Amino acid sequence: MNWILDAIIKMLPAYFGNSAPVFLGKIFPKLTKPIDGGKIAKDGNRLLGDGKTWLGIIASFIGGALGGLVASTWGIGSIYSGMLIGFSAIFGDSIGSFIKRRLKMKRGSNAGLLDQMDFIIASLIVASFFQSFTLAQILFILISTPLLHRISNIIGYKLKLKSVPW
Numbered sequence: 001m002n003w004i005l006d007a008i009i010k011m012l013p014a015y016f017g018n019s020a021p022v023f024l025g026k027i028f029p030k031l032t033k034p035i036d037g038g039k040i041a042k043d044g045n046r047l048l049g050d051g052k053t054w055l056g057i058i059a060s061f062i063g064g065a066l067g068g069l070v071a072s073t074w075g076i077g078s079i080y081s082g083m084l085i086g087f088s089a090i091f092g093d094s095i096g097s098f099i100k101r102r103l104k105m106k107r108g109s110n111a112g113l114l115d116q117m118d119f120i121i122a123s124l125i126v127a128s129f130f131q132s133f134t135l136a137q138i139l140f141i142l143i144s145t146p147l148l149h150r151i152s153n154i155i156g157y158k159l160k161l162k163s164v165p166w
């Protein structure tokens with residue numbers, strides 16, 4: 001298989017896991033309880049903020065599993081590895097939000113590369129326990145993800161799934 005396609009398929013659970021929270025949040029808006037429970041950190045800002053919900057965590061497992069299922073049709077990974085990679089994407093995303101809150105950035109504010117890369121770095125680390133990546137594939141994933149993230153968020157904005165296009 002083409003090495004680029006191979007890299008994309010290996011990362012499908014990360015992409016699915018990272019985008020699933022937006023969809024599930026739209027379907028079940030009442031279930032969006034924040035992970036930090038509204039807790040304020042010592043610096044006076046929220047620990048994570050209202051954008052990081054338990055439903056998002058559940059969604060990351062479901063999205064990751066789905067991504068793993070799709071990838072497994074090419075013989076790459078499984079539902080199980082997909083779940084863990086999907087969860088790691090949203091775990092990395094939460095670390096990104098934690099950093100944003102410490103920088104006094106409001107929920108939904110544009111943090112550029114931090115927003116675009118937090119999930120992929122965490123999921124690449126976890127995915128590499130299950131898959132092997134060449135250096136070229138890692139570089140391709142790191143370089144193409146911000147672009148993909150931008151495009152998918154603009155589409156999400158146009159479809160009124162997201163309130164901001166980043």
Ligand code: CTP
Binds near residue numbers: 050097
């Ligand atoms: N989301 C969620 N739970 C998560 C992660 C994301 O419910 N653990 C949903 C929220 O509806 C969130 C949306 O996905 O608003 C987009 O995610 P993201 O851009 O990461 O969150 P922001 O709202 O921009 O918040 P932050 O500034 O903390 O990144």
Ligand code: MG
Binds near residue numbers: 108109115166
């Ligand atoms: Mg955001």
